[in-house]
Amino acid sequence: MRVALDAMGGDFAPDVTIAGAIEAVSEYDLEVVLVGDERKLTDALAGKRYPSGKISVFHASEVVEMDESPSIALRKKKDSSIRRAVELVRNGKADAAVSAGNSGVAMATSLFLLGKLPNVDRPAIATIMPSLTGFFVLMDAGANVDCKPENLLQFAHMGNAYYKAIFNAPSPRIALLSIGEEDTKGNELTKVAFKYLKNAEMNFTGNIEGKDIFLGDADVIICDGFIGNIVLKVSEGLAETIIKMLKREIAGITTGKLGYLMIKPAIRNFKKRTDYSEYGGAPLLGINGTCIISHGRSSAKAIKNAVKVSAEMAKKKVHEIIAHTLMDSAPQGS
Amino acid sequence: MRVALDAMGGDFAPDVTIAGAIEAVSEYDLEVVLVGDERKLTDALAGKRYPSGKISVFHASEVVEMDESPSIALRKKKDSSIRRAVELVRNGKADAAVSAGNSGVAMATSLFLLGKLPNVDRPAIATIMPSLTGFFVLMDAGANVDCKPENLLQFAHMGNAYYKAIFNAPSPRIALLSIGEEDTKGNELTKVAFKYLKNAEMNFTGNIEGKDIFLGDADVIICDGFIGNIVLKVSEGLAETIIKMLKREIAGITTGKLGYLMIKPAIRNFKKRTDYSEYGGAPLLGINGTCIISHGRSSAKAIKNAVKVSAEMAKKKVHEIIAHTLMDSAPQGS
Numbered sequence: 285m286r287v288a289l290d291a292m293g294g295d296f297a298p299d300v301t302i303a304g305a306i307e308a309v310s311e312y313d314l315e316v317v318l319v320g321d322e323r324k325l326t327d328a329l330a331g332k333r334y335p336s337g338k339i340s341v342f343h344a345s346e347v348v349e350m351d352e353s354p355s356i357a358l359r360k361k362k363d364s365s366i367r368r369a370v371e372l373v374r375n376g377k378a379d380a381a382v383s384a385g386n387s388g389v390a391m392a393t394s395l396f397l398l399g400k401l402p403n404v405d406r407p408a409i410a411t412i413m414p415s416l417t418g419f420f421v422l423m424d425a426g427a428n429v430d431c432k433p434e435n436l437l438q439f440a441h442m443g444n445a446y447y448k449a450i451f452n453a454p455s456p457r458i459a460l461l462s463i464g465e466e467d468t469k470g471n472e473l474t475k476v477a478f479k480y481l482k483n484a485e486m487n488f489t490g491n492i493e494g495k496d497i498f499l500g501d502a503d504v505i506i507c508d509g510f511i512g513n514i515v516l517k518v519s520e521g522l523a524e525t526i527i528k529m530l531k532r533e534i535a536g537i538t539t540g541k542l543g544y545l546m547i548k549p550a551i552r553n554f555k556k557r558t559d560y561s562e563y564g565g566a567p568l569l570g571i572n573g574t575c576i577i578s579h580g581r582s583s584a585k586a587i588k589n590a591v592k593v594s595a596e597m598a599k600k601k602v603h604e605i606i607a608h609t610l611m612d613s614a615p616q617g618s
Numbered sequence: 619m620r621v622a623l624d625a626m627g628g629d630f631a632p633d634v635t636i637a638g639a640i641e642a643v644s645e646y647d648l649e650v651v652l653v654g655d656e657r658k659l660t661d662a663l664a665g666k667r668y669p670s671g672k673i674s675v676f677h678a679s680e681v682v683e684m685d686e687s688p689s690i691a692l693r694k695k696k697d698s699s700i701r702r703a704v705e706l707v708r709n710g711k712a713d714a715a716v717s718a719g720n721s722g723v724a725m726a727t728s729l730f731l732l733g734k735l736p737n738v739d740r741p742a743i744a745t746i747m748p749s750l751t752g753f754f755v756l757m758d759a760g761a762n763v764d765c766k767p768e769n770l771l772q773f774a775h776m777g778n779a780y781y782k783a784i785f786n787a788p789s790p791r792i793a794l795l796s797i798g799e800e801d802t803k804g805n806e807l808t809k810v811a812f813k814y815l816k817n818a819e820m821n822f823t824g825n826i827e828g829k830d831i832f833l834g835d836a837d838v839i840i841c842d843g844f845i846g847n848i849v850l851k852v853s854e855g856l857a858e859t860i861i862k863m864l865k866r867e868i869a870g871i872t873t874g875k876l877g878y879l880m881i882k883p884a885i886r887n888f889k890k891r892t893d894y895s896e897y898g899g900a901p902l903l904g905i906n907g908t909c910i911i912s913h914g915r916s917s918a919k920a921i922k923n924a925v926k927v928s929a930e931m932a933k934k935k936v937h938e939i940i941a942h943t944l945m946d947s948a949p950q951g952s
């Protein structure tokens with residue numbers, strides 16, 4: 285598999301994207317095409333050690349900034365690294381694209397160049413979040429701010445297919461994020477979506493409340509992209525806040541310093557277990573191809589993992605499985 | 619001030635509600651009417667010490683269970699403790715009501731018996747959440763699952779008036795929960811609400827993202843009740859999960875036990891600082907009277923604080939201030 289990596293995307297590009305690419309080709313059986321400023325990338329690669337022939341460079345003269353709007357970037361930056369990376373996928377020169385750059389632009393570009401799969405109305409982002417027992421997939425995590433019940437049903441089908449293929453689970457537990465477990469609890473959107481999901485061919489386990497999402501009782505949790513983004517960001521913000529507050533409290537007591545040293549390995553283990561970089565990034569599901577969007581703050585390890593997962597998704601043809609699944613997925617029982 | 623306390627409401631009623639009532643009348647200049655089974659309450663009070671004449675009992679023969687639906691409870695349990703408590707407010711026999719029972723029923727009962735304030739379309743729940751620097755008010759925290767932009771504007775006016783009165787702040791910072799700071803980020807609901815808020819007479823500071831709500835940059839954060847409930851519950855669930863995971867990691871290392879003992883006072887301080895019971899409960903704003911809804915798991919301290927805050931709200935006539943504020947608050951600049 286060959287992965288086109290937007291080498292200029294992300295807060296620490298291109299150093300970290302190059303390092304991630306080198307780690308990826310060293311550890312896994314895949315190739316990486318670094319897309320971006322040819323001279324910069326070639327210079328940076330010079331003297332680095334990696335399996336020969338596994339990394340190549342594809343020139344792109346422009347870089348999309350983190351705060352640019354998707355419509356302007358698409359119209360004006362036709363030679364951007366993200367756009368050239370996705371073009372490589374469209375033209376069959378690469379099997380998957382990965383970008384840690386401007387996520388709105390990465391989404392819009394993938395959608396524009398690769399197109400939607402048949403029967404998909406709205407592609408959606410599937411983000412992995414840690415739970416008490418492992419992790420779960422939250423989707424949509426931000427691609428669609430206003431959704432219809434039919435969209436949520438499609439998200440569930442796509443998440444189901446993705447989870448089965450990538451995590452080798454025969455029957456992922458799909459739940460709908462709502463404000464109560466009972467069928468009747470929810471807003472206008474989720475009440476109708478609940479009926480669709482109940483009648484869909486999947487292991488739908490019902491509504492899940494916000495307080496229960498981290499317990500490990502669901503594999504894929506479905507919501508609209510506005511709520512998904514807020515849940516994701518609130519969780520990130522709260523986790524950071526709790527750690528900060530705990531550190532402040534520990535620093536404020538006399539036995540704190542020594543005690544902290546003694547539990548430090550545990551804090552490290554906790555951070556490792558909840559580290560997003562283990563999962564690498566979030567695929568945009570529903571497009572006709574494979575594209576993974578990584579966090580702007582991605583480390584080399586996160587890039588490596590995103591490259592690995594994207595190659596795996598391309599190899600397993602997850603997008604074709606999704607297209608097949610959605611051939612027969614019109615809402616039932618509304 | 620006299621507060622009608624639903625003595626039978628909550629997971630640990632009536633022991634904890636009675637204990638909370640005794641603490642409240644002992645510490646503050648107010649009276650409590652315990653509403654519920656007269657014999658049980660009188661027996662439980664016998665031999666307890668509290669300022670004489672500050673606690674009375676009002677009989678109600680029925681109790682609403684935690685899982686009963688509001689419509690059924692309203693129709694069938696006319697002698698329930700929550701209903702009788704709110705009736706005391708309606709009939710001028712009490713100044714405020716507090717319940718830690720079924721929150722949906724408490725809301726519906728207050729709304730049905732006390733009615734909405736003029737110019738209020740939808741009453742909303744104002745919940746207090748801890749932040750890095752103190753706390754903030756999130757509203758609506760669950761009363762209205764489907765909202766119009768006009769509703770969010772009213773929530774902001776109500777939250778503004780409440781915050782000013784109860785926390786003595788001249789100009790609370792009001793923010794709108796969204797998926798980006800820019801004016802243009804959001805869903806259909808929040809984009810229109812943003813325009814209304816920008817033109818409203820209040821200190822509107824713009825959109826706030828999920829990751830920033832705990833930083834202490836906003837005093838009142840506005841959202842619809844579906845999202846508010848999910849944010850509240852996700853935060854509760856995540857905080858518990860993080861503490862559990864940290865404890866598990868600490869237990870898994872050799873120096874963990876001793877280290878934990880040394881930082882334990884800090885954990886206690888952290889818990890105290892983020893303890894919901896400090897705030898007592900969440901008022902339902904927009905009704906013609908004062909009603910505070912407390913967590914089902916409320917401790918005696920939480921009940922005490924809810925009683926105190928409800929008396930303060932009644933004394934400061936927060937509902938009248940809200941009615942006054944909303945006289946001139948039609949949306950501008952849509």
